[in-house]
Amino acid sequence: MxxxxxxxxxxxxxxxxxxxxxxxxxxxxxxxxxxxxxMEATDTDRKYTMIVxxxxxxxxxxxxxxxxxxxxxxxxxxQADEEILVQIFSGKYNPATAHIDGAxxxxxxxxxxxxxxAIAMVIxxx
Numbered sequence: 001m002x003x004x005x006x007x008x009x010x011x012x013x014x015x016x017x018x019x020x021x022x023x024x025x026x027x028x029x030x031x032x033x034x035x036x037x038x039m040e041a042t043d044t045d046r047k048y049t050m051i052v053x054x055x056x057x058x059x060x061x062x063x064x065x066x067x068x069x070x071x072x073x074x075x076x077x078x079q080a081d082e083e084i085l086v087q088i089f090s091g092k093y094n095p096a097t098a099h100i101d102g103a104x105x106x107x108x109x110x111x112x113x114x115x116x117x118a119i120a121m122v123i124x125x126x
Contacts, residue, residue, distance in 0.1 A: 009041070009048070010048075010060075010062065012085075012086050014060055015090070016089040016123075020056070026119055026123060027056070030052065030055040034052060034054070035075070035076055035112065036049060036052075038077045039079075041080070041085055042080060046062070046082060047062070047064050049065040076106070076108040076112050076116070077108070078105070080098065088104065088120075095116065095120050
């Protein structure tokens with residue numbers, strides 16, 4: 001397994017945020033879809049939070065943020081090794097395949113899982 005730095009995952013997530021926010025087709029998918037996405041690297045214990053609100057990703061922060069405007073139904077929790085998270089958010093590993101392979105755990109409603117897969121398909125052309 002390669003050694004990853006916090007900088008690499010953070011940089012990958014910021015790049016993903018830019019792609020996410022600058023993709024017109026993604027915005028169409030996000031109508032009335034406000035979510036807090038928690039990511040947990042199971043091998044390094046690093047945690048990140050992404051906030052999707054008003055058809056854009058407004059925040060990418062290290063740690064688990066508290067946003068009291070969102071309830072349990074609007075939270076998504078992703079767990080994987082850090083390298084897997086980097087591969088997923090850089091478009092090198094399809095998140096649906098990672099989930100099927102057992103490399104990614106996704107705790108959310110089935111509707112949110114479908115939405116996440118659709119976003120990945122649009123952004124990465126999967």
